[in-house]
Amino acid sequence: MAELRVPELGESIVEATVGNWLKKIGEPVSAGEAVVELETDKVNVEVMAEVDGVLQSILHVEGETVTPGDVIGEVSSGTSAGAKQSQDEPKKSDEVQVSHSPIPASPEVPAATQSEETVMPRETNRLEDGSMTKAGDGPHLPPRATPAVRRMASEQGVSLDALSGTGGQGRITPADIVSSQQSGEPPVMQRQSGSQGNATAAATNHVVPPREAAGGVDNREEHIRLSRRRLTIAKRLVEAQHTAAMLTTFNEIDMSAVMDVRKRRKESFRDRHGVGLGFMSFFTKAVVGALKAIPQLNAEIRGEEMIVKHYYDIGIAVATEGGLVVPVVRDADRLSFAEIEQQITALAKRARENQLSLEDLRGGTFTITNGGTFGSLLSTPILNPPQVGILGMHKIEERPVGVNGSIVLRPMMYVALSYDHRIVDGAEAVRFLVRVKELLEDPEQLWLEG
Known part of the structure; x- marks a missing residue:
């Protein structure tokens, strides 16, 4: 045996x-x-x-x-x-x-x-x-x-x-x-009689019986056991709000330059690398640049110490049927745009097929989540402990903005940075978002600064 x-x-x-x-x-x-x-x-x-x-x-x-x-x-x-x-x-x-x-x-x-x-x-x-x-x-x-x-x-x-x-x-x-x-022993639970009686009464009185006979459970309710992943997500999100001094700051980005690059380069990019040129590689590069400028957001609190990390393992939130998972792109600062897109595509595919390994999910120094995929215009993302920062992307929408004294329509995106106020001050959080905005509105800097 x-x-x-x-x-x-x-x-x-x-x-x-x-x-x-x-x-x-x-x-x-x-x-x-x-x-x-x-x-x-x-x-x-x-x-x-x-x-x-x-x-x-x-x-x-x-x-x-x-x-x-x-x-x-x-x-x-x-x-x-x-x-x-x-x-x-x-x-x-x-x-x-x-x-x-x-x-x-x-x-x-x-x-x-x-x-x-x-x-x-x-x-x-x-x-x-x-x-x-x-x-x-x-x-x-x-x-x-x-x-x-x-x-x-x-x-x-x-x-x-x-x-x-x-x-x-x-x-x-x-x-x-x-x-x-x-042997013909009668069962104790006469389940048929109660439900049949309710059904008969419903047919006679033309009303819907409010409850099942057995157990007194409303037959209009569906009881679904929460998965281990969903239970843990719930627990960690509540813990994040109870243990961190979480605050969110916002900014908006003119996505014209990034969209122009994608429009001009997407065909040749796909032919050369086998993947599409998405927004996530631009944001990953911009986040790495901003983390280098504001290292407190690439840290964690451990006891009475702040552990600042000089490597950039960026978590990318992926929605699956079983719940949100955050696979990690390792050493994102050393990867090209193509390598970032290839890794994100592979990780997202494995996540949706439930094929992620523990190593794919372990660690991570900062997280990016894209609610704009589902049409979100503005939200406040929750921290992914023990990380102290998470960037939320949102839907791109044409809005009137002032440019050189004129009002023009531009593709704009709201971005949100949630951070742990225990080690990140408001000024640093604002500077981080401003740096992300600068890099994305002038994407040549992403190439020039690596």
């Missing part, structure tokens, strides 16, 4: 959430084949089988929190024939679990009710002296069953309290549930 263990997840990652099981109980697996996905706050990790065999048990179901070293499943040596037998004839063993591929919630029992009420800790029947009891030995001890069996019972409408477990130490097994149904 080979154990599936949670691997080391990388620096600063101490736990993960069990995601999608890629194999079902009884299905054959090959050595090196992915069996289950784990979600972390940064990337998703696949757990591979170390031997050829059959997935024998699932010890942690989707949504459970695990830590490095935890055993989450077991693979036994076997063949596909053995796998078929395990699928067709459930063995009376406490090691055989039901599949935990995602199970759609029934319309009668909402998903939130199932996950909260039927998935119980594994060892609720452990006595103070460490011994185990069968279900029913004590007046208040719940039946001993794995979360998998509890979910199966919930789906089938079977009460575990009415069953006697045939597994080890009185554990209720999938076979016990199947046997109870074959």
Whole structure:
């Protein structure tokens, strides 16, 4: 029997959430084949089988929190024939679990009710002296069953309290549930009657029933479990506002010169380098130039020290279905426009395909985020700790501006700099934005100054 263990997840990652099981109980697996996905706050990790065999048990179901070293499943040596037998004839063993591929919630029992009420800790029947009891030995001890069996019972409408477990130490097994149904024992949860009654009343009175019968959950609400990444994003953003003296200052940039360069050079640039000439390479170069002029924005607070960094690893915020991630362009000051565009394109593609590595996300000295991609005209970006500065780009929009005593239309962009006022003064923040503005309105400086 080979154990599936949670691997080391990388620096600063101490736990993960069990995601999608890629194999079902009884299905054959090959050595090196992915069996289950784990979600972390940064990337998703696949757990591979170390031997050829059959997935024998699932010890942690989707949504459970695990830590490095935890055993989450077991693979036994076997063949596909053995796998078929395990699928067709459930063995009376406490090691055989039901599949935990995602199970759609029934319309009668909402998903939130199932996950909260039927998935119980594994060892609720452990006595103070460490011994185990069968279900029913004590007046208040719940039946001993794995979360998998509890979910199966919930789906089938079977009460575990009415069953006697045939597994080890009185554990209720999938076979016990199947046997109870074959013997005609009535299920305790009469889920159909409540929902049918509501439906009948609705048809008679021409009103929509406000709530489901089971659990009292509003049937107009959808309960969605937050991913590990989304939970961590929420936690870090709140921490950023609680721990930093965050302030935002604004300016606007005339994008005429940059747009002119892009218009004249975009075809030849793509032919030579295989990527488009976007705005992000201009902004990355301009930010590096401004950070060299105002180094406090390329720093972090560590204890009672300010750590000023003389390297420029620029984080580029990328929106994905799972949430915002910030892959890092390393040593941006040493890269050409083409190399920056190539790296950003590759990182964004990997981010949207959920293929980023921990190294892609680690570190970063300053961040750029582009809300203009989605039409944002003005916003106040939140710091990405432990960084002390983040630049927000926005939508380019033609606006009337005064030029040499005349009012003309120019493509203008508002930019926002959020910064940690503990080590960055307002004057320095304003000077930083002014320097970014100067470099972008005269982009030749970006080439002349490297």
